[in-house]
Amino acid sequence: MSSATPNAQSQEKAEGDDFVPKIIVFCCNWCSYAGADLAGVSRLQMPPHFRVIRVMCSARVDPEFVLRAIQKGADGVLVAGCHPADCHYIGGNYRTRRRIALLRMLLQQFGYDPDRLRLEWISAGEGEKFQKTMVDFTKTIEEIGASPMRGGD
Amino acid sequence: MPENTSTEKEKPRIGVFICHCGSNIGGFVDVKAVTEYASTLPDVAYATDNLYTCAEDGLNNIKETIKEHNLDRIIVASCTPRTHAPLFQRTCEAAGVNKYMFTFVNLREHCSWVHMKEKEKATQKAKDLVRMGVARARFLEPQEETRVDVTPTALVVGGGVSGMTAALSLANMGFPVHLVEKDKELGGFVRSLHALMMTTKSANETIRPLIDKVNAHKNITQHLSSHVASVEGFIGNYDVSIGGDGAEPKEVKVGTIIVATGAVPLVPDGLFGYKEHPGIITSSEFEELCNKKELPRLKSVAFIQCAGARGQKVSYCSRICCNVAIKSAIHIAENRDNILGVTEEKAAEAGEAVEEPAAEKKAEEEGSERRRRRRGRGRQAEDGAGEEGAAPSSGVEVTVFNRDVMAYGVENELEFNKAREKRVKFVRYGPDNLPKVSVKDGKLEVGYFHETLKMERTMPVDMVILSTPLVAQPDAATLSQLLKVPLGQDGFFQEAHVKLRPVDFATDGVYVCGACRGPADIAESVSQAAGAASRASIPLANGFVQAEALTSVVDETKCTGCGTCVEVCPYSALRKNDEGISEVIAAACKGCGCCGATCPEGAITMTHYTDQQLLAEAKAALEEV
Structure with a gap:
């Protein structure tokens, strides 16, 4: 699909070694934000390239938020919510799951690597999972390279 | 922007x-x-x-x-x-x-x-x-945080031990209570039982005082042979329609709701030869036979624990079955109340005066608790099959085939020891080596792998009692939909927090207690019911609830009335007004924001988590500095 999408992967790796990824993490207040807190309390070290935005539920993450973040130069967006059947708001995370699946397809159609957007279930007790996710997602984004939107608007 | x-x-x-x-x-x-x-x-x-x-x-x-x-x-x-x-x-x-x-x-x-x-x-x-x-x-x-008045009346769904206890607690605090029971009598599952653990009273005698108190209480309105037909509203202001057998639905207004619908025993179809021989029964059928005094004379009885549980039909441990089996084993070994059909004479203590049910700590009909884990129990291997010398007092050989005996806590452990003193044998089996029940020439026998002797053995028995787990009520899903409260994976109602909020639902104003949130014995159900009643009384006593100002807001000029938000809201906090435009019921809205993310017109945002605020935050994060 890359031929029809010139701003995609072909340019993405051009940044070189001093690429510092910008990663936005939407955390739901009840599980994932608390999981991130637990990672902190447990002093689990991780790459410093992510910025957490707290929302009440992962289902609050409007597709527009993700697309705007990409537009403004985010190299990666992670949405983290409660595990299935564990949503504080009964079933918001199921909506999130569907939305993110669709959004990933949409990103691909626009020529972005869909792995720039990831959904993870991280419970309040999973500090370690939060850390591992951050380490792994940062690695993924470093491999994909800088977003073609970096520096643009 | x-x-x-x-x-x-x-x-x-x-x-x-x-x-x-x-x-x-x-x-x-x-x-x-x-x-x-x-x-x-x-x-x-x-x-x-x-x-x-x-x-x-x-x-x-x-x-x-x-x-x-x-x-x-x-x-x-x-x-x-x-x-x-x-x-x-x-x-x-x-x-x-x-x-x-x-x-x-x-x-x-x-x-x-x-x-x-x-x-x-x-x-x-x-x-x-x-x-x-x-x-x-x-x-x-x-x-501004909104203040919503609360109707000082409660609804309790389920007239078993949990529901009656909850209703009575609230009624004693002075609140009117509507108690809905689908059966034509109060008492729930316990009413079908014969004997309970650690008490010489029958199950019916044990719960009788509770039923009497509920019957006599002026604050409790009973709705028997009834069910909850519909629920509208939110904490403090629920409009509930109670349907009955052919009767016109009754409309009541309540402020809080307690779910206490209990559980039912699993029917072990296809397991351990169930129904292939009249001697293969479940533990609840055993109780019924005892109640009807129809138990035949027995020489040898086998219990099979975890029949259908822990990876067979359900994944979980039902917690109470080990203690029920221990209780029944002791009763058989002692021929308590002459249950073995030796005589029809009633036990002497049947006429005894009854005591306060809420304090009925001994009323452990089932027993078992998730939190306290099983202790090490090295002595258990001393089971043996048939090598014991002295016969039990009733002369009946009782064998309990088990994977592990979950007799936690002080009382249950004592009962477990007592059973062994009565020569009840506990024979262990592995999950890959289930006992096999077969019928030979019309006689029952249990084949099993003896873990100590490392060999297959066969034991002739007169009766096989399958200890089946409690499972969720078949209509739990219906009630869960009506109340917008979740069920867990196993179909039991799911509390707000497994440790810190065991009797609350995540939805304000709705509470849960007893076996409908997972297998529980009588004492546990009573404690949970008292807890749920206490929690449910807080808004009733305050007379109002303060709603956090985290709610969705509809921009009426943008809304096209597509109704998607109404559909996705887990709390029914959105409805279409007379003009077909969505409107938010602030007191019902929990502020998850799902509607905001769903609205195709961008007509919905959340107070305090507006699109503008969140996008500003994201944009700031991405600024090149």
């Missing part, structure tokens, strides 16, 4: 307080540099750093600075909002700043503690996080 609130309205005056948290932040982030940076950000009127912002002098500093610098929104950059937001919000309010004009920036859990070896990068991140907080704060709006 409109970003010009600051020009339209009065220019915001933001105060930023950056905390060292001793060395927790200060040791890994250059707090002075972050403070200096904060003071350069747009609309920041004042920025300072404190050693401990949450300490008395830190809080006083916030209050004084608000007055001195005429600040209208406050940012504290320190630890996590999950623990400290209420404290700083109160401080803001004390200084006349609306608590929704406060923003938290998490520099400790999300920065200094997770980037302890790279101060420069951590400092840069801290600056980014503060910039994000300032960007958000610029768009904050003061919010």
Whole structure:
């Protein structure tokens, strides 16, 4: 699909070694934000390239938020919510799951690597999972390279 | 993106307080540099750093600075909002700043503690996080929390031990209670049982006083042979329709609802030869036979534990079955109440006076508790099959085939020991080596692998009692839909928090107790019911509830009335008004924001988590600096 999408992967790796990824993490207040807190309390070290935005539920993450973040130069967006059947708001995370699946397809159609957007279930007790996710997602984004939107608007 | 609130309205005056948290932040982030940076950000009127912002002098500093610098929104950059937001919000309010004009920036859990070896990068991140907080704060709006009146009446669904206890507790507090029971009598599952653990009274004698008290209580309105047909509304103001057998539905108004619908025993179709021989029965059928005095004369009885549980038909341990089997085994071994059909004569103690049911600690019909784990039990292997000398007092050989005996706690362990004193044999089987029940020439036998002897053995028996797990009520899903409360994987109602909120639902105003949230014995059900009643009484006693001002807001000019939000709202907090436009029932809205993300017109946003605020935060995070 890359031929029809010139701003995609072909340019993405051009940044070189001093690429510092910008990663936005939407955390739901009840599980994932608390999981991130637990990672902190447990002093689990991780790459410093992510910025957490707290929302009440992962289902609050409007597709527009993700697309705007990409537009403004985010190299990666992670949405983290409660595990299935564990949503504080009964079933918001199921909506999130569907939305993110669709959004990933949409990103691909626009020529972005869909792995720039990831959904993870991280419970309040999973500090370690939060850390591992951050380490792994940062690695993924470093491999994909800088977003073609970096520096643009 | 409109970003010009600051020009339209009065220019915001933001105060930023950056905390060292001793060395927790200060040791890994250059707090002075972050403070200096904060003071350069747009609309920041004042920025300072404190050693401990949450300490008395830190809080006083916030209050004084608000007055001195005429600040209208406050940012504290320190630890996590999950623990400290209420404290700083109160401080803001004390200084006349609306608590929704406060923003938290998490520099400790999300920065200094997770980037302890790279101060420069951590400092840069801290600056980014503060910039994000300032960007958000610029768009904050003061919010009014709504107060909703509460109808001081409760609904209890289920007239078993749990439901009756809950109803009685609330009624005793002076609140009118509607008690809905689908059967034509109160008593629930316990009514079908014969004997209970650790009490010489029958099951019916044990719960009789409870039923009598419910019957006599003027505050309790019973709806027998009835079910909840529909529920509308939210905490404090539910309109419930109660349907009965052919009768017109009755409409009641209640403020809080307790779910106490109990559980049912699993029917072990296809397991252990169930129904292939009249001697293969479940433990609840055993109770019925005892009640009817139809138990045949027996020489040898086998219990099979975990019949259908722990990986067979259901995954979980039903907790109560081991103690039920121990109880029944003792009763058979003792021929208690002449249950073995030796005589029809009633036990002498049947006429005994009955005691207070709520304090009926001994009424452990089932017994078992998830939290306390099984203790080591090395002696269990002393089972043996047939090599014991002395016969039990009733002359009946009782063998309990088990995977492990879950006789937790003091009383259950004593009963377990007592059973072994009565020569009840406990024979262990592995999950890959289930006992096999077969019929040979019309006689029952149990084949099993003897783990000590490491060989297959066969035991002729007269009766096989299958200890099947309690499973969720088949209609639990219906009620869960009506009340908008969740069921867990196994179909039981799921509480708000497995440890800290065991009798609340995540939905305010609805509570849960007893076996409908997982297998529980009588004592546990009574405790849970008292807990649920206590929780349910709080809004009733207060007379109002204060709703957090985190709700969705519909822009009527943008709404096209497609109804998608109404469909996705898990709390029925959106409805279409007479003009076909969506409107929010603020008291029912929990502020998840699902509707906002769903609305195809962008007509819905959330107070305090507006699109504008969140996008400003994201944009600030991505600024190239």
